[in-house]
Amino acid sequence: xxxxxxxxxxxxxxxxxxxxxxxxxxxxxxxxxxxxxxxxxxxxxxxxxxxxxxxxxxxxxxxxxxxxxxxxxxxxxxxxxxxxxxxxxxxxxxxxxxxxxxxxxxxxxxxxxxxxxxxxxxxxxxxxxxxxxxxxxxxxxxxxxxxxxxxxxxxxxxxxxxxxxxxxxxxxxxxxxxxxxxxxxxxxxxxxxxxxxxxxxxxxxxxxxxxxxxxxxxxxxxxxxxxxxxxxxxxxxxxxxxxxxxxxxxxxxxxxxxxxxxxxxxxxxxxxxxxxxxxxxxxxxxxxxxxxxxxxxxxxxxxxxxxxxxxxxxxxxxxxxxxxxxxxxxxxxxxxxxxxxxxxxxxxxxxxxxxxxxxxxxxx
Amino acid sequence: xxxxxxxxxxxxxxxxxxxxxxxxxxxxxxxxxxxxxxxxxxxxxxxxxxxxxxxxxxxxxxxxxxxxxxxxxxxxxxxxxxxxxxxxxxxxxxxxxxxxxxxxxxxxxxxxxxxxxxxxxxxxxxxxxxxxxxxxxxxxxxxxxxxxxxxxxxxxxxxxxxxxxxxxxxxxxxxxxxxxxxxxxxxxxxxxxxxxxxxxxxxxxxxxxxxxxxxxxxxxxxxxxxxxxxxxxxxxxxxxxxxxxxxxxxxxxxxxxxxxxxxxxxxxxxxxxxxxxxxxxxxxxxxxxxxxxxxxxxxxxxxxxxxxxxxxxxxxxxxxxxxxxxxxxxxxxxxxxxxxxxxxxxxxxxxxxxxxxxxxxxxxxxxxxxxxxxxxxxxxxxxxxxxxxxxxxxxxxxxxxxxxxxxxxxxxxxxxxxxxxxxxxxxxxxxxxxxxxxxxxxxxxxxxxxxxxxxxxxxxxxxxxxxxxxxxxxxxxxxxxxxxxxxxxxxxxxxxxxxxxxxxxxxxxxxxxxxxxxxxxxxxxxxxxxxxxxxxxxxxxxxxxxx
Ligand SMILES: Cc1cc2nc3c(=O)[nH]c(=O)nc-3n(C[C@H](O)[C@H](O)[C@H](O)COP(=O)(O)O)c2cc1C
Ligand code: SF4
Ligand code: FES
Numbered sequence: 001x002x003x004x005x006x007x008x009x010x011x012x013x014x015x016x017x018x019x020x021x022x023x024x025x026x027x028x029x030x031x032x033x034x035x036x037x038x039x040x041x042x043x044x045x046x047x048x049x050x051x052x053x054x055x056x057x058x059x060x061x062x063x064x065x066x067x068x069x070x071x072x073x074x075x076x077x078x079x080x081x082x083x084x085x086x087x088x089x090x091x092x093x094x095x096x097x098x099x100x101x102x103x104x105x106x107x108x109x110x111x112x113x114x115x116x117x118x119x120x121x122x123x124x125x126x127x128x129x130x131x132x133x134x135x136x137x138x139x140x141x142x143x144x145x146x147x148x149x150x151x152x153x154x155x156x157x158x159x160x161x162x163x164x165x166x167x168x169x170x171x172x173x174x175x176x177x178x179x180x181x182x183x184x185x186x187x188x189x190x191x192x193x194x195x196x197x198x199x200x201x202x203x204x205x206x207x208x209x210x211x212x213x214x215x216x217x218x219x220x221x222x223x224x225x226x227x228x229x230x231x232x233x234x235x236x237x238x239x240x241x242x243x244x245x246x247x248x249x250x251x252x253x254x255x256x257x258x259x260x261x262x263x264x265x266x267x268x269x270x271x272x273x274x275x276x277x278x279x280x281x282x283x284x285x286x287x288x289x290x291x292x293x294x295x296x297x298x299x300x301x302x303x304x305x306x307x308x309x310x311x312x313x314x315x316x317x318x319x320x321x322x323x324x325x326x327x328x329x330x331x332x333x334x335x336x337x338x339x340x341x342x343x344x345x346x347x348x349x350x351x352x353x354x355x356x357x358x359x360x361x362x363x364x
Numbered sequence: 365x366x367x368x369x370x371x372x373x374x375x376x377x378x379x380x381x382x383x384x385x386x387x388x389x390x391x392x393x394x395x396x397x398x399x400x401x402x403x404x405x406x407x408x409x410x411x412x413x414x415x416x417x418x419x420x421x422x423x424x425x426x427x428x429x430x431x432x433x434x435x436x437x438x439x440x441x442x443x444x445x446x447x448x449x450x451x452x453x454x455x456x457x458x459x460x461x462x463x464x465x466x467x468x469x470x471x472x473x474x475x476x477x478x479x480x481x482x483x484x485x486x487x488x489x490x491x492x493x494x495x496x497x498x499x500x501x502x503x504x505x506x507x508x509x510x511x512x513x514x515x516x517x518x519x520x521x522x523x524x525x526x527x528x529x530x531x532x533x534x535x536x537x538x539x540x541x542x543x544x545x546x547x548x549x550x551x552x553x554x555x556x557x558x559x560x561x562x563x564x565x566x567x568x569x570x571x572x573x574x575x576x577x578x579x580x581x582x583x584x585x586x587x588x589x590x591x592x593x594x595x596x597x598x599x600x601x602x603x604x605x606x607x608x609x610x611x612x613x614x615x616x617x618x619x620x621x622x623x624x625x626x627x628x629x630x631x632x633x634x635x636x637x638x639x640x641x642x643x644x645x646x647x648x649x650x651x652x653x654x655x656x657x658x659x660x661x662x663x664x665x666x667x668x669x670x671x672x673x674x675x676x677x678x679x680x681x682x683x684x685x686x687x688x689x690x691x692x693x694x695x696x697x698x699x700x701x702x703x704x705x706x707x708x709x710x711x712x713x714x715x716x717x718x719x720x721x722x723x724x725x726x727x728x729x730x731x732x733x734x735x736x737x738x739x740x741x742x743x744x745x746x747x748x749x750x751x752x753x754x755x756x757x758x759x760x761x762x763x764x765x766x767x768x769x770x771x772x773x774x775x776x777x778x779x780x781x782x783x784x785x786x787x788x789x790x791x792x793x794x795x796x797x798x799x800x801x802x803x804x805x806x807x808x809x810x811x812x813x814x815x816x817x818x819x820x821x822x823x824x825x826x827x828x829x830x831x832x833x834x835x836x837x838x839x840x841x842x843x844x845x846x847x848x849x850x851x852x853x854x855x856x857x858x859x860x861x862x863x864x865x866x867x868x869x870x871x872x873x874x875x876x877x878x879x880x881x882x883x884x885x886x887x888x889x890x891x892x893x894x895x896x897x898x899x900x901x902x903x904x905x906x907x908x909x910x911x
Contacts, residue, residue: 047886061883152836
């Protein structure tokens with residue numbers, strides 16, 4: 001028999017699997033523990049200190065994100081001490097961070113401000129001048145870093161290193177001057193950066209933000225509607241969220257940016273590549289084809305309905321089969337097709353038209 | 365690149381950065397091509413360490429409290445006025461011979477205005493007074509006698525290269541050795557006072573068989589300069605202690621981490637290592653040295669391990685402790701120089717003998733005495749000696765005692781009324797301070813407490829690693845609050861910042877911030893950083909009151 005391991009969380013006995021952290025168990029049990037530097041895709045850093053809780057046998061408060069449960073541990077996530085800790089810590093953060101939403105929210109919700117509100121952190125402790133250096137004039141087209149909003153949680157640098165394996169950005173300097181930068185403060189364009197934008201996705205305050213919505217003065221993320229879809233740039237099938245401004249495009253809704261779903265909820269685990277995250281302008285581009293076109297006898301393309309277009313294509317294909325046999329046809333599907341689409345391509349090829357000449361361009 | 369290759373490349377990175385002349389444009393990219401390590405990582409590492417990050421600064425004037433009390437500010441101002449490439453630096457571990465100046469990596473003691481003037485604008489021509497070679501800078505050490513009967517460190521003793529203690533330990537066996545350490549009551553001399561035998565047994569008992577011993581010779585706690593004297597005068601003792609430790613815990617490789625400013629102590633210990641290796645004094649145990657690159661935090665043992673691995677010196681979360689997962693993840697015994705140097709005497713003369721050397725706690729102890737005393741220096745005395753007795757060894761007070769800092773900047777300040785508290789780990793902790801590194805600074809009536817605190821807070825702000833918010837923001841907040849409450853930055857030593865004109869309410873939240881730093885910080889730096897201010901506010905409230 002496998003002995004069940006348990007800890008006491010807020011006075012309740014709850015099970016855990018050896019290796020699980022206090023945060024893992026608290027999440028499952030619905031006990032709220034705030035975090036800022038935590039991202040389930042990264043090794044815990046325990047640096048932001050928001051998640052400290054009391055653990056029996058430990059004199060010091062322990063970081064829930066990095067502390068593994070031990071058999072019989074008594075964990076207190078709500079107590080006078082923990083409450084004072086959260087309030088004073090967040091109060092201190094706010095001395096080093098703008099706290100009007102206008103200044104401090106560049107798009108995505110600012111998790112620090114939300115948390116400070118939730119725990120009623122003091123806002124009257126005075127303000128410190130920011131000492132974190134910026135990389136002014138980085139000419140890369142996508143990623144902007146605002147040191148005023150940076151809380152040095154190192155999620156971006158750890159993501160770049162641990163998930164992407166790219167290490168284009170680093171913590172630099174030390175103390176209150178600690179900032180995020182590249183080798184010799186170069187533009188991201190001149191580094192190993194692949195512009196995946198994962199730094200933007202993981203940043204809890206919006207210090208790392210996408211340039212386009214900033215320069216276009218677009219609405220904050222709270223005012224946008226998210227529509228989950230599958231990226232159609234390749235066949236991997238990454239899930240992404242189109243962020244739609246419902247009032248845009250004459251009230252029909254306009255896609256103004258792309259964000260990734262919560263890590264752990266989709267197969268791409270919140271990761272996207274440069275295309276999925278940033279190449280969405282084509283959606284509303286004026287050159288985009290929005291109806292089928294059929295080339296007429298005059299040699300020009302003419303707008304057509306789907307029924308017409310499909311009929312013309314079917315007639316052409318069946319004409320070839322009738323004149324030259326089914327094996328005169330071959331089907332090559334695009335690497336941007338999903339698995340379901342590939343399935344349908346081989347179906348039309350084999351079942352509907354009777355040839356095994358079917359291929360997928362990514363197969364070679 | 366394999367994991368081992370990467371580890372290897374990283375370990376050499378700080379030295380390579382140093383050889384490349386520090387962090388100038390193109391260096392990180394260049395080293396990345398040579399080593400295969402990411403260029404941003406290399407840049408991040410170099411930018412962490414002052415001696416690498418700012419290669420154009422050739423001179424650094426110590427801004428530690430003892431040096432400030434001896435006029436370091438004027439020396440810095442004069443050097444700047446003379447157009448020298450100069451900056452301030454955190455304590456250089458030469459508080460007994462202030463003001464100290466670092467020339468590249470060499471500490472020059474007692475550099476005054478005359479020496480700056482004599483250099484005529486050439487940084488390379490700045491020398492310590494009376495000694496143009498700048499080589500001999502061992503300070504005063506007491507008692508001034510070779511007395512192995514009564515002194516565990518016995519700094520005036522002749523070098524002993526017989527390895528007799530090493531042999532005796534082996535003859536006794538590990539269990540007997542551990543028992544002996546336990547009975548001796550030896551506590552870590554690096555600051556925390558943790559019983560040594562517990563760590564030795566813990567490393568010994570690990571399942572992993574690759575283990576390391578690491579010597580912490582980062583000595584950067586302001587007002588501390590004892591390890592410097594041990595390395596200079598008794599490198600034989602240090603190596604023998606390390607060899608005993610390595611043999612006992614089953615390590616073959618010993619790493620000695622010296623602060624980068626210890627150019628001369630490094631020469632001393634390297635000469636001894638070379639000799640020991642050549643003589644095979646300790647069998648197949650190998651000693652390796654590593655120079656720090658300018659970061660107080662790397663004295664914190666896990667930050668030290670990170671730096672030794674060639675990373676930014678940011679402390680690790682504990683647990684796991686180094687005894688379980690230390691250098692390159694292997695079980696590691698980390699000790700301060702003084703702790704290690706006590707070991708041979710304990711083995712040779714016995715645990716009871718060592719224990720009896722102390723008064724209120726076990727053993728004799730090196731106290732670093734600086735500030736307003738007649739003869740600043742390192743004094744070996746029974747643990748638990750009082751301040752008055754200690755200062756008597758140092759030739760007596762200069763002026764009248766007003767306050768003292770018993771154990772480095774991290775210990776805060778105590779008023780003259782605490783002069784009879786036994787200077788041991790427990791008694792000073794009970795008094796709201798700590799023995800820490802036993803860097804004792806004596807302040808007389810000419811010193812404004814506000815001024816002294818301003819300098820201590822600036823030190824912690826400069827040296828915070830920046831990893832965790834309570835310390836990164838808190839050290840900045842406290843220093844800024846105190847400056848603003850006074851209306852400006854530190855004034856003169858005597859008057860401190862003038863009263864009036866300041867924003868008194870700036871100090872309103874000090875207690876909350878200090879509480880948060882103590883509760884929330886990852887390591888001892890942030891936890892202790894508020895103490896200079898909170899202890900001074902407690903004991904000298906009038907000096908901070910609004911005018
Ligand atoms: C900020 C900070 C700085 C420290 N600096 C030193 C140091 O310079 N030398 C040292 O031996 N220990 C220093 N320590 C203590 C070490 O972390 C560690 O406790 C010690 O090296 C263990 O050796 P010991 O048991 O012999 O004292 C420092 C600790 C902190 C928190
Ligand atoms: S307490 Fe300070 S020095 Fe220590 S880990 Fe935190 S920021 Fe770094
Ligand atoms: S060397 Fe200047 S105060 Fe220590």
